[in-house]
Amino acid sequence: xxxxxxxxxxxxxLVILAATFLIxxxxxxxxxxxxxxxxxxxxxxxxxxxxxKFGLDKPLPVQYLLYVGNMLRGDFGIDFxxxxxxxxxxEAAVPNTVRLAIVAIIIDVLIGVIAGVxxxxxxxxxxxxxxxxxxxxxxxxxxxxxxxxxVANVSGWGPFPSVPRSFTVQxxxxxxxxxxxxxxxxxxAAFIARLMRGSMLEVLRADYIRTARAKxxxxxxxxxxxxxxxxxxxxxxxxxxSLGVLFGGAIITETIFQYNGVGYLLSxxxxxxxxxxIIAVVVFSxxxxxxxxMIVDILYAFLDPRIRxx
Amino acid sequence: MTTPTSAGPPADADAxxxxxxxPGPDAAASGTTVPLGARGSGQFADIxxxxxxxxLAMVGLAIxxxxxxxxxxxxxxxxxxxxxxxxxxxxxPPSADHWFGTDVLGRDLFSGIIYGCRLAILVGLLTxxxxxxxxxxxxxxxxxxxGAWDAVIARxxxxxxxxxxxxGAIVIVRAVGGGVTPVIVALVALGWMTTARLTRGQVLALRxxxxxxxARSIGADNRRIVMRHVLPNAIAPVLVYAFTNIGVVIVxxxxxxxxxxxxxxxxxxxxxLISQATPFLRVEGKxxxxxxxxxxxxxxxxxFAFVADGMRDSLDPKLxxxx
Numbered sequence: 103x104x105x106x107x108x109x110x111x112x113x114x115x116l117v118i119l120a121a122t123f124l125i126x127x128x129x130x131x132x133x134x135x136x137x138x139x140x141x142x143x144x145x146x147x148x149x150x151x152x153x154x155k156f157g158l159d160k161p162l163p164v165q166y167l168l169y170v171g172n173m174l175r176g177d178f179g180i181d182f183x184x185x186x187x188x189x190x191x192x193e194a195a196v197p198n199t200v201r202l203a204i205v206a207i208i209i210d211v212l213i214g215v216i217a218g219v220x221x222x223x224x225x226x227x228x229x230x231x232x233x234x235x236x237x238x239x240x241x242x243x244x245x246x247x248x249x250x251x252x253v254a255n256v257s258g259w260g261p262f263p264s265v266p267r268s269f270t271v272q273x274x275x276x277x278x279x280x281x282x283x284x285x286x287x288x289x290x291a292a293f294i295a296r297l298m299r300g301s302m303l304e305v306l307r308a309d310y311i312r313t314a315r316a317k318x319x320x321x322x323x324x325x326x327x328x329x330x331x332x333x334x335x336x337x338x339x340x341x342x343x344s345l346g347v348l349f350g351g352a353i354i355t356e357t358i359f360q361y362n363g364v365g366y367l368l369s370x371x372x373x374x375x376x377x378x379x380i381i382a383v384v385v386f387s388x389x390x391x392x393x394x395x396m397i398v399d400i401l402y403a404f405l406d407p408r409i410r411x412x
Numbered sequence: 413m414t415t416p417t418s419a420g421p422p423a424d425a426d427a428x429x430x431x432x433x434x435p436g437p438d439a440a441a442s443g444t445t446v447p448l449g450a451r452g453s454g455q456f457a458d459i460x461x462x463x464x465x466x467x468l469a470m471v472g473l474a475i476x477x478x479x480x481x482x483x484x485x486x487x488x489x490x491x492x493x494x495x496x497x498x499x500x501x502x503x504x505p506p507s508a509d510h511w512f513g514t515d516v517l518g519r520d521l522f523s524g525i526i527y528g529c530r531l532a533i534l535v536g537l538l539t540x541x542x543x544x545x546x547x548x549x550x551x552x553x554x555x556x557x558x559g560a561w562d563a564v565i566a567r568x569x570x571x572x573x574x575x576x577x578x579x580g581a582i583v584i585v586r587a588v589g590g591g592v593t594p595v596i597v598a599l600v601a602l603g604w605m606t607t608a609r610l611t612r613g614q615v616l617a618l619r620x621x622x623x624x625x626x627a628r629s630i631g632a633d634n635r636r637i638v639m640r641h642v643l644p645n646a647i648a649p650v651l652v653y654a655f656t657n658i659g660v661v662i663v664x665x666x667x668x669x670x671x672x673x674x675x676x677x678x679x680x681x682x683x684x685l686i687s688q689a690t691p692f693l694r695v696e697g698k699x700x701x702x703x704x705x706x707x708x709x710x711x712x713x714x715x716f717a718f719v720a721d722g723m724r725d726s727l728d729p730k731l732x733x734x735x
Contacts, residue, residue, distance in 0.1 A: 128586065243713065246667060250702055
């Protein structure tokens with residue numbers, strides 16, 4: 103087990119280093135932010151001073167090393183626009199994103215598992231067809247279409263804050279999080295329902311289920327304990343990947359609902375080409391994604407010995 | 413009634429598929445003759461029959477066919493130039509003149525949606541074709557050669573998979589520059605890994621097959637073995653995945669344009685149209701602005717998803733959960 107964890111850890115670190123370097127290269131290729139253009143003339147001495155201030159005068163590999171060194175100390179630089187420390191912006195945004203991710207995951211696991219189990223147990227019934235059709239539709243419809251429909255029809259109604267947001271009204275976080283979490287949960291719940299239905303159908307044919315029934319256990323116990331536990335593995339994997347993506351910021355959903363998480367931070371930074379914020383958020387997303395998939399893999403190996411030996 | 417429509421379109425879909433791929437379904441049929449000689453072409457007839465019987469898949473096929481036709485003939489049938497702005501005639505509700513109304517720049521929304529369809533189909537097909545090419549090649553090399561090749565390719569796959577997809581695309585598009593081509597480059601760069609993994613797994617399993625040994629014993633070289641014997645037998649699940657991916661790619665492009673990345677602002681791309689409609693989301697009587705592009709995207713992705721599901725179920729009925 104220790105060897106498995108060590109190997110997975112080294113792998114994660116290498117992937118993070120490679121990915122951050124790619125991000126860094128890609129952003130460097132964006133061009134010189136202090137160059138004169140048609141819209142603005144930058145006096146050469148000021149441009150030079152700014153390049154020096156932001157470290158853009160150093161060779162590329164040095165810039166990368168400096169950047170990684172700074173990141174490890176929690177310093178993501180200051181943004182080009184208003185000269186705020188990027189780490190503060192991240193600190194403000196990350197808790198919102200984490201809340202959104204957790205609420206979304208709870209909603210989608212609840213809906214997905216229940217719907218999947220019902221569909222599998224009552225196979226070919228009305229409920230099965232309903233679950234399958236809704237799941238297919240939900241998976242096919244892009245998240246921002248769902249988001250836009252909800253903003254147009256539901257926001258500003260009942261407990262849901264209106265979009266665009268008014269700056270004068272403070273809304274508690276649990277009201278703020280509802281609609282975006284629900285939007286994110288719809289598609290994931292559909293995937294989970296499908297996975298759960300498929301794996302449940304497989305498990306229900308297994309010998310140990312027949313044994314459990316044969317020894318006279320109640321149907322409730324057979325389904326709830328024996329069948330459900332054994333059909334959760336693909337769901338757990340899916341939730342792991344999904345959590346990784348969500349912790350990195352749901353860019354589209356957060357932007358549609360103007361929800362102050364890292365995704366919305368990123369989309370605003372994109373609009374005004376604010377490179378330090380873009381790099382910081384992208385690095386954050388990648389690191390969150392890689393670390394969470396690593397943790398899920400390790401948990402998984404813990405649960406299923408075949409994986410760590412293989 | 414379904415038979416004539418169904419006989420044509422699947423052949424079309426196959427033709428587009430095989431044009432992008434080296435061996436194609438015909439080769440697949442001949443490739444399977446050695447181990448599955450008894451079933452041969454009958455296997456394909458079975459697959460087609462299962463597909464045709466799947467109502468949802470046929471609906472999807474109808475949608476996809478209409479979309480492809482629209483994409484081809486689009487510019488010749490649209491009532492207006494999709495780019496032409498008329499600032500004296502903005503935000504009009506749907507009417508006989510403008511079926512879907514006009515947008516914030518006074519452009520005819522119906523023509524814009526048709527243009528967007530052309531763009532979506534073009535980008536979807538090109539991206540998936542290039543991803544297939546890269547994924548199949550790297551996957552086949554990794555699976556067939558093994559050793560250092562496999563290890564290096566696996567690391568590359570890991571690195572590219574480490575990017576949350578949309579985040580990665582944003583980084584790449586911004587690095588390559590604005591426009592449609594950078595969007596395709598970004599989506600290909602982030603779209604080949606699963607194909608490569610799938611192909612690798614398939615090739616790895618088939619490498620030891622008896623007919624591969626037989627081919628080698630009569631002196632076929634690696635290239636011929638991979639192209640004629642291994643890939644044709646490995647390709648079915650890879651093609652299904654690729655088809656599933658067309659919808660994903662179309663949504664990804666729309667998401668990027670929604671965020672203001674890639675496709676230039678004056679192009680009536682679906683995601684862009686939705687983002688331009690955002691200020692009017694809660695305005696009475698302006699819902700056509702977002703409804704038209706939102707429906708267009710939803711119908712398109714659903715169409716491709718239905719066909720992909722049908723393909724998967726008819727290729728391998730077991731995946732459905734058995735009978």
